[in-house]
Amino acid sequence: MSGEAAAEAETNETGAEADAFPKAYEPGPAEARWYPEWETSGAFRPEVNPDGDPFSIVIPPPNVTGSLHMGHAFEHALIDATVRRKRMQGYAALWLPGTDHAGIATQNVVERELAKEGVDRHELGREAFIERVWEWKAHSGGTITQQMRRMGASCDWSRERFTMDEGLSHAVRVVFVRLYEEGLIYRANRIINWCPRCHTALSDIEVEHEEVEGELARIRYPFADGSGHVTVATTRAETMLGDTAVAVHPEDERYRDAVGKTLVLPLVGREIPVVADEAVDPEFGSGAVKVTPAHDPNDFEISLRHDLPAVDIFTDEAVVNDNGGRFAGLDRFEARRAVKEALAEEGALEGVDTHTHAVGHCYRCRTVVEPKLSLQWFVKVGPLAGPAIDAVRDDRTQFVPERWEKLYFDWLENLRDWCISRQIWWGHRIPAWYCPDGHVIVSVDDPSECAECGAGELRQDDDVLDTWFSSGLWPFTTLGWPDETDDLARFYPTSVLHTGFDIIYFWVARMMQSGLHFTGDVPFREVAIHGLVRDADGRKMSKSFGNVVDPLELADRYGADALRFALVRAASPGQDVPLAEEWVEGGRNFLNKLWNSARFVGQHLDGRPLGEVAVPPDADLTLADRWIVSRLARTITVVDAGFERYDFAEAVRELQAFTWGEFCDWYIEVSKLPLGAGGADRERAQRVLATALSAIVRMLHPVA
């Protein structure tokens, strides 16, 4: 911490206490000593600059699923650099910290913990289970905040928030009720993405598509009147058990006569119609599509247009149910094999081709997602997306680098309604109640009777909200919304959001929509997108790869500042940052160099504090003096510009090159002569040295 170097230099007035300025840079004790002092003195609170203009950043709240990883350390280093710099510039700078309850992810973690004890959450029951998750949260959340302190994060802990705090939970209800009353939240039976492992619905972006070498089975469906057959192609043969029609394109000559006729579904015997629908691509396969309304979104749409029934053939575990007749009890992949075999026996299987296509997986557990017709809550996003697009179009919010805007626009322009209900226990329970007569009451406060019929027996919806529903409100709920608090007035809109490109859809776009809708203003003026931390060979850090590096371990070995320095030094805007232990070692070496330059300067100030000497000399400057002063001025310009564009790498590299290559290698060496000469020469060199050192230390403070 260069701030400490300066502090040490100033307290070490006599230069006599050798221990106070050891020969080697020892970050451990210094970091441990200063952080608590800074925190308790209120140095991290915006109130330290009471008259400053507000500058604010809300943390992308880490999930309370475990501990911090290198990605967090990196992101926090960038945020901290930004906030520290603004604080130095006199802004009332706020970095608001906090954590996210992370619904499915945390529930899964706790369920795994329970499994170790041989307990299933259903045995515990809902309340006891949630109790357990709160215990887990207390533990994990505490770990995270301690780790952030260890890394030197200058956030205002007095304003720490959690997505399931009382205040934020209240805000969630207010938002839900308001959207419901505006007709922007509705409940409907629709095809959603179902995870058979997590037992819950997922939104479209919670599904990760992956190219798979699959198959395309051609199946013959005979006409009921015995006049031949229609061949359909499918990647999921087992779903034919739920077919209720076959569709062809209305202009397709081949099927002109077939439309309106009846087919007999093989294996099942159900009579199903041939319908004509524009959605069918006559070029694909045979041009005839089997229609399974309960298990395919396209087919569901077709079924609505032709008034077809939907037959759900799966249980919540994706095992064939009673609608699957003799295949009941088989898991969907077993069923696929069995159905093909049975079809082959009947002579209905025309053939099977290989076919690569994308298959959706649950982003939390990697299980293959099952499209399923289900009664869920949705947000109608159309009216929300427009303003969010406009706000970025007219630069009320700017992305850095700008190219990410395109991604943002593409997504918002093609949004489908957002499924927000989750069939899990950990999260914000949906504020909807049902009376015995089927009336629905949506309310901020728990109702005691049905608003329509007065019935007293109300049952609350069992589901909880998508975790991103509450994190999407983060920039204003953390500041006190819906109350009109001083903080909300002062710090909203926030200044900049530092975040990764991977959550532009999940989080950034949602905050933009909700922020604009509920506060009338954008949630942040800028979105600075950073890359991913990778290993020294550019590979993604992953547990299965065994290349994850624990930030705390590196911080203990080289100092938190050395780690932050190494991370930031590689952070060109939007680029991934590779990290090897040697880079961190290099950071530590640089700080050691700086430490020793401070030690040298301190030894030659005749006991005067650095701040007192750091004034430009009035005597005539030597060539060397003028050179270093001009180089310093240039460095300040470049470093400043780098920070301003969030090009931290540029700023830090320049600063390092100047400090080491020019100030230490040349000026300090040259200064030894005038320092030894004494008199005015000595005084002049002292002032130049102190001026430069002081400037360097202050320029570095945002990072280390």
Add this chain to the structure above:
RNA sequence: GGGCGCUUAGCUCAGCUGGGAGAGCGCCGCCCUUACAAGGCGGAGGUCGCAGGUUCGAAACCUGCAGCGCCCACCA
């Protein structure tokens, strides 16, 4: 099927508005010279992916190609 990014020294990368090829780490040689061996001094190392084009001049701008990586996608 769309879109984006990358390709510069052994490794990881910077090079922003065209005119000097750079950094960190690694490597080689000599130095424990009282700020610093976590260091100092000196040094090796690059047809800037390929092919064209624009220009007095291109690593940088344009076009095409190749390789790598990422994101999105309800052609069964």
